[in-house]
Structures are given as structure tokens and as C-alpha cells.
Amino acid sequence: MTDAQPATDMFQGINPATGEALPGFFSEATVDEVAQACEQAAVAFATYRQKSGAEKARFLEAIAAEIEALGDELLTRAQAESGLPLARLTGERGRTTGQLRLFAEYLRDGSWVDARIDTALPDRQPLPRPDLRQMLRPLGPVGVFGASNFPLAFSVAGGDTASALAAGCPVVVKAHPAHPGTSQLVGEAIERAVAASGMPAGTFALIHGRTTAVGMAIVEHPAIKAVGFTGSLRGGRALFDAAARRPEPIPVYAEMGSTNPVFFLPGILKEKGAALAQQYVGSVTLGVGQFCTNPGLSVVQRAPEADTFVEESGKAVGQLAPATMLTKGIFQAFTKGIDKLSQTAGIQVLAQANPADSFANGTPTLLTTTADAVLANPAIAEEVFGPSSVIVQANDREQLLAVARGLEGHLTATVFGTDAELADYADLLAILEQKVGRLLINGFPTGVEVSHAMHHGGPYPATTDSRSTSVGTNAIVRFARPVCYQNFPDALLPDELKASNPLHIWRLVDGKRTN
Incomplete structure (x- = not known):
């Protein structure tokens, strides 16, 4: 953001109550700038994916604290850009920081990785069984699109970003052009948390843009391995189709609308x-x-x-x-x-x-x-x-x-x-x-609890994947994939799969749940 006289590729936030332009100018990202952010995310992934649950938990908590430290400046700007009342935005800020802290707790528990162990049976007839150990591992850099209707909770540090970072995936966020100033403030808060937590540069990036070209550049970049989106059916379907056309198709988790009968x-x-x-x-x-x-x-x-x-x-x-x-x-x-x-x-x-x-x-x-x-x-x-x-x-x-x-x-x-x-x-x-x-x-659907059991998704056209949720801790599995380790020496296994279970997480061992 800059207060200087803008070039032709810059824009301002607009107050929807009055139509007036708000202070600050924001640059329309170029394709090269998008590529640089995606490539830096790919470099960061090599390090960030190896961070422990405790390290990522502290990072998410640092983001929450940095957002809270913005104080009234964040709420005032969000109100000016969205027309939403301060009381609503105050609650939404609490929801945003609350879900970051909820994911932090979930990471410290550690059982989300769904660790499964089938111990070796060398004497089994007619064939022996090898030692097999499986768990969820992060997908890679994730592209996230901020939503118009929740400038905090479904935006730069919203549920998609929180769940992707919790899974171990760097995030490249396209800010919604309706609230660029709000997005910039939160993006800078996340950058401060990246530095304070010792996370690699490139773990997070914020991209501004009003055109579809900016969003498409994120989806089409080969470093991006998944996308989170909340918006219209037309927009979500366009991203889904673009992701499917890639030489390497990737999942797009798009929430696209519902009449909630x-x-x-x-x-x-x-x-x-x-x-x-x-x-x-x-x-x-x-x-x-x-x-x-x-x-x-x-x-x-x-x-x-x-x-x-x-x-x-x-x-x-x-x-x-x-x-x-x-x-x-x-x-x-x-x-x-x-x-x-x-x-x-x-x-x-x-x-x-x-x-x-x-x-x-x-x-x-x-x-x-x-x-x-x-x-x-x-x-x-x-x-x-x-x-x-x-x-x-x-x-x-x-x-x-x-x-x-x-x-x-x-x-x-x-x-x-x-x-x-x-x-x-x-x-x-x-x-x-x-x-x-x-x-x-006997209860109306407005109001979505952020919790372990919540499911916020549905069959098409409500979402592109009815098996996934964009709210609650189960959202983390969207940005992870199972990896099976066969006959690995114990020293080479992730802590979640080691014989001694040093993290004391729940695991499925020879078909029985144990910790």
C-alpha cells in the first residue's frame, strides 16, 4: 500500500455506504510478482513442512496475537470497506483469532495426522507382511482467495489460511479487492508473526488484484498444490476448471453458494x-x-x-x-x-x-x-x-x-x-x-460454530467437494495427503510413527486405537 499518486495499475478501497474512495493505493500484482510469491512459497515449503506441531502452534498463536495488537485500526478500516457494524466486526475478529488458536490446540494434540501402523509379520503364510506406517503429510503451497462477506474470518487469516498453515503448507493469499486495506493490515500482521516465530521467508504472501488474471496466475502456477475459495458459483467454477486444465491438476476447495432451505x-x-x-x-x-x-x-x-x-x-x-x-x-x-x-x-x-x-x-x-x-x-x-x-x-x-x-x-x-x-x-x-x-x-442455519464437529460444505453446487469442510478443525485434511512408509528404520520415521510414540498421540496400531 502507498499514499503516493497512483499509477494506472493501482486502485483504492471504496466505502460501500457512500461510494467514496478510501485512503491508500494498492498495486495490481503482475504475473511475475505472482510467480515470485509462488516460487518463494515452494522454497519455504521444504523447511516449513518439517516444522513440528508445537512450532506451528506457536506460529498460529503469534498470528492471533499480532491481529489483536492491531486494535481499533483494523476494525475501523474493515467497517469503512465493508459497511458492516463494529459490533459484528469485533465478533468476527474474535472468531478469526479463536480459530487460529483452536488449530494451535489441535496441532499440539497431534492426532490429526491419522497415524496408522501395521507391524511386520515376518512369519505370516503364505507371504510375510512388511512393516507399514502411514500418516498425513502436507500437500505443498496453497492459494487462498479472500471472501467478500467476511473480511476477517474468511479472508487473509481466515479458515482456509489457518488450516493450510496448520497442515504445514505455505500460503499465497489473493486479497479481496473490496477490502484491500483490511487485508493489508492482516497480511502485515502475519508477516510479523512469520519473522517472530522463525518461519522461513515465503511461508506467507499477500497478493492484491482486481482482475481475474491475478487469481488465475495463482491457480495456474505449478508450485501451487491446492486452492481454497469462498465466493460465487461462477468464480469458484472458473477456478476449478482452470485447476483441472493444468498439466498437474490440483484440488480446488470452493464454497460457492447455497439457499439453505x-x-x-x-x-x-x-x-x-x-x-x-x-x-x-x-x-x-x-x-x-x-x-x-x-x-x-x-x-x-x-x-x-x-x-x-x-x-x-x-x-x-x-x-x-x-x-x-x-x-x-x-x-x-x-x-x-x-x-x-x-x-x-x-x-x-x-x-x-x-x-x-x-x-x-x-x-x-x-x-x-x-x-x-x-x-x-x-x-x-x-x-x-x-x-x-x-x-x-x-x-x-x-x-x-x-x-x-x-x-x-x-x-x-x-x-x-x-x-x-x-x-x-x-x-x-x-x-x-x-x-x-x-x-x-428446529434452529436456523445462520451462525456457524468453529469446532471439531462442524461441517461447512455440501454437494455441488454448494461446494466442489462435498467431503470437505471449510470450517472447523477437520478442514486441515484438505491440505494434506497420506504417505505410507514401508520397512523404514525407526530413526528415519517421523516422530508420529516411531515405535516409542514420543508425541503420545492416538494411533491405529494393528487395527486398534492406542496412545
Whole structure:
């Protein structure tokens, strides 16, 4: 970043609430600069991959401390670039540093490497068994793309970076152009942690750029061995396709969008439909509808209690006010999406907040349609990123199940019901289990806990790999691969596989878990 008069290849951050340019100029990285960062990461990998879990843990903790040391400067800049309130950003900073420290704890435990040992059986007939020892080892340098909707927790030091560094992989981050100043501050904090922790130069690099060429240069560089991405289906698919075209294809772990359907069963609506309507609208519009898990689709069965729910949901939306979206481009895409939906056959606009003039104010919108319309036109169920949702009204149980069967992959699905009807709708739960990565009962999906058991992923098009998560400690395995060591002398084995188990980790030894 520089405050000097910019060259033509430089840009500034933009305040989405006002449209004004923010202080500081950022350079569009050249292909040569991207290549240099990737090559330095490859050199660093030779050393960084050998760092112990304890050393990497201290490094991650140092990053967390450096981010916290930025204080209000970081929060103020993030607010100016994102339009998000300070309270939200304060919590997001805590989530960012918290997940870094969670991975540090996970590294100190050490069992994540999934060590497996089959001891030699020299006398086995008809053939002896060799000594076989397997564990997860880091893939290599990882390219990470910062997300627009979480300028801290899914950005420069977010989950993808934390899990890749924890696995032993250097990281090259492409900062999101919507918050370059925030990204620069965090990137410099990580660089300070690299130096303070004695990690090799090249363990981390931050690249700025507004063009797709910068991102593609990272994905296409032969030193990069995997990619983490959070963003649109179009962007994620473009990176995935580029990675597949490489002479050496690499995995792209892309989270690309989801409407997170919510099914409201009749009994629960009869008991508490009005309250659920308020909570539903609150979840739809949380963060101006710019979370990965806002429910953009709900399904009810036609009945008087469903009519009440629809009516109360409309009233709740009508009482809301527009709010600043992350960027002008996101606002324009949201407006275009709502216009397209409202002009689609079978869809009606149920309610909208009173519009307000602003540079990028998104207007909460609730639409309604029939199950017949969705079954005839599945595109109705596609994500419109922003504060909106479509209520689908099914004629009966069988039509509700048909809507569920027709869904594409999503991050989450939720079912609200009484105890009795949840048991009665076991077939609905079985259908949804095949459609999502996280299935909820009687709770809205906004809010993703960073923990060991969390899974934040889902079948395509929600992600490019439904087996992986971008949240929680299991994210580390995306950036590791199994290596088997056959008949190795004990002295040459990693500590995780040595006979004495010096790290005291859990291992699978001759088929039995032991530490």
C-alpha cells in the first residue's frame, strides 16, 4: 500500500455506504510478482513442512496475537470497506483469532495426522507382511482467495489460511479487492508473526488484484498444490476448471453458494407460527442476507397455519429498513436477481421493505410461489445473494417431499417440527441428508460454530467437494495427503510413527486405537 499518486495499475478501497474512495493505493500484482510469491512459497515449503506441531502452534498463536495488537485500526478500516457494524466486526475478529488458536490446540494434540501402523509379520503364510506406517503429510503451497462477506474470518487469516498453515503448507493469499486495506493490515500482521516465530521467508504472501488474471496466475502456477475459495458459483467454477486444465491438476476447495432451505411442518406452525415467522425473517436478513447460510428458500404445506405464517413473515419484512451491502457490485447483482425472480412465472412479491436511496442499500424482499412452479422451474431455488427469500407453498406432504427431492446441493437444510411430526417425516430427513452438509432441527442455519464437529460444505453446487469442510478443525485434511512408509528404520520415521510414540498421540496400531 502507498499514499503516493497512483499509477494506472493501482486502485483504492471504496466505502460501500457512500461510494467514496478510501485512503491508500494498492498495486495490481503482475504475473511475475505472482510467480515470485509462488516460487518463494515452494522454497519455504521444504523447511516449513518439517516444522513440528508445537512450532506451528506457536506460529498460529503469534498470528492471533499480532491481529489483536492491531486494535481499533483494523476494525475501523474493515467497517469503512465493508459497511458492516463494529459490533459484528469485533465478533468476527474474535472468531478469526479463536480459530487460529483452536488449530494451535489441535496441532499440539497431534492426532490429526491419522497415524496408522501395521507391524511386520515376518512369519505370516503364505507371504510375510512388511512393516507399514502411514500418516498425513502436507500437500505443498496453497492459494487462498479472500471472501467478500467476511473480511476477517474468511479472508487473509481466515479458515482456509489457518488450516493450510496448520497442515504445514505455505500460503499465497489473493486479497479481496473490496477490502484491500483490511487485508493489508492482516497480511502485515502475519508477516510479523512469520519473522517472530522463525518461519522461513515465503511461508506467507499477500497478493492484491482486481482482475481475474491475478487469481488465475495463482491457480495456474505449478508450485501451487491446492486452492481454497469462498465466493460465487461462477468464480469458484472458473477456478476449478482452470485447476483441472493444468498439466498437474490440483484440488480446488470452493464454497460457492447455497439457499439453505427451511421446511416448516404443519404442527409446529400451528403451535408457534407467528414467532417462527419473526425468527425466519431475522435469519433471512441477518448481515443484510450476506452470510453463506441465510435461508433463501422455505417450504410449507398449505393450511390455515401456513397462511398465518406467510402473512406474519410478510409483515415482518415490511417493518424492516434497507441496509448497506458489501459492495456496489453485490448490490447490483442482488437487485438484478430480485427483478428476475419477480418477473418469473408463478412468483409473487409478498413484501418489501421501504426502499431508500443509497450507494448500495439492499432492500429486504420476501417472495412466494407454489411447489408446482418450483418443480417446473428449479432455477427458482437458486441463490440470490442478499436479504431475500422465497416461500414455497406445497399442496400436501407428497409435494413437499417432491420439492426436497428436486433440490440441488446446499450447505444446510433445516426442518422445524414437533417431536411427533419429526418422527413422522423421517423420509424428509433422509432425503435432505443427501442434499446438504449440515442438517438442522428446529434452529436456523445462520451462525456457524468453529469446532471439531462442524461441517461447512455440501454437494455441488454448494461446494466442489462435498467431503470437505471449510470450517472447523477437520478442514486441515484438505491440505494434506497420506504417505505410507514401508520397512523404514525407526530413526528415519517421523516422530508420529516411531515405535516409542514420543508425541503420545492416538494411533491405529494393528487395527486398534492406542496412545
